Amino acid sequence: MTGTCIELKNLEFQWPGATRPLLSIPQFTVQQGERLLLRGASGSGKSTLLSLIAGIHTPKAHQLQVLGHDMGQLSQRQRDNLRANEIGYIFQQFNLLPYLSAQANVLLAEHFSTARRQRIEQSLRASKLSSHKEQARQLLLQLGLSDSDITRPAHQLSVGQQQRVAAARALFGAPALIIADEPTSALDSEHRDSFIQVLFAACQQHNTTLLFVTHDASLAHHFERSIELTELNQVSQESL
Numbered sequence: 007m008t009g010t011c012i013e014l015k016n017l018e019f020q021w022p023g024a025t026r027p028l029l030s031i032p033q034f035t036v037q038q039g040e041r042l043l044l045r046g047a048s049g050s051g052k053s054t055l056l057s058l059i060a061g062i063h064t065p066k067a068h069q070l071q072v073l074g075h076d077m078g079q080l081s082q083r084q085r086d087n088l089r090a091n092e093i094g095y096i097f098q099q100f101n102l103l104p105y106l107s108a109q110a111n112v113l114l115a116e117h118f119s120t121a122r123r124q125r126i127e128q129s130l131r132a133s134k135l136s137s138h139k140e141q142a143r144q145l146l147l148q149l150g151l152s153d154s155d156i157t158r159p160a161h162q163l164s165v166g167q168q169q170r171v172a173a174a175r176a177l178f179g180a181p182a183l184i185i186a187d188e189p190t191s192a193l194d195s196e197h198r199d200s201f202i203q204v205l206f207a208a209c210q211q212h213n214t215t216l217l218f219v220t221h222d223a224s225l226a227h228h229f230e231r232s233i234e235l236t237e238l239n240q241v242s243q244e245s246l
């Protein structure tokens with residue numbers, strides 16, 4: 007896929023019950039395949055913006071296009087389908103199912119998406135891997151988990167390990183867009199660097215767009231573009 011992945015035009019967002027808008031963004035475009043770092047102070051609205059792009063919350067019509075869809079005009083179900091098929095979301099709080107193993111958590115990504123299942127079938131034919139389970143295992147190994155970690159329930163893993171399971175789940179089935187909300191906050195520098203390398207290699211392989219939020223300014227040099235939310239948002243921090 008080529009062209010524009012995300013396009014915001016005069017996006018306005020206010021949480022229900024809030025006394026003022028949180029986001030007012032005149033223009034913001036991300037190209038397909040681009041790797042972009044988004045920074046901003048705590049509470050500035052980064053996770054809110056990501057949740058609008060991922061279709062978890064609803065913007066108004068004509069303000070936000072994602073992968074060619076006007077997110078304000080899709081139904082909740084259509085947005086859920088788009089996310090299941092085309093968007094890998096690494097949540098700030100991971101959202102793993104605690105009693106499923108790491109590997110079963112990764113396999114969940116295809117459970118809800120025919121499109122992902124089909125892409126996994128295709129990549130299995132092209133590789134020497136024997137099964138979906140084996141492909142999930144390989145992804146987890148690449149992210150630095152061990153075979154014994156992979157079969158343990160997610161709640162028994164460390165926070166940094168859970169973060170990597172969440173990343174594997176987002177990558178599984180090659181979605182067109184990866185949204186990563188502080189995905190390296192619990193990793194030491196060695197795991198952080200290998201995490202970034204695996205993430206970038208997977209994105210490059212499938213021309214996946216990567217929108218990555220972090221407080222860690224030292225990661226900026228890895229990215230083609232690095233922006234502050236305040237550069238985009240006309241609602242000033244002082245008024246929030």
Ligand SMILES: Nc1ncnc2c1ncn2[C@@H]1O[C@H](COP(=O)(O)OP(=O)(O)OP(=O)(O)O)[C@@H](O)[C@H]1O
Nearest residue numbers: 021022028046047048049050051052053054055098
């Ligand atoms: N579900 C919600 N309902 C109402 N207000 C919310 C909700 N989620 C976030 N907010 C408010 O929106 C503002 C921005 O929150 P958000 O989580 O987007 O910030 P953030 O930039 O991701 O911060 P952090 O770096 O701490 O993760 C905050 O004032 C928060 O209270």
Ligand SMILES: [Mg+2]
Nearest residue numbers: 052053098187
């Ligand atoms: Mg946040």
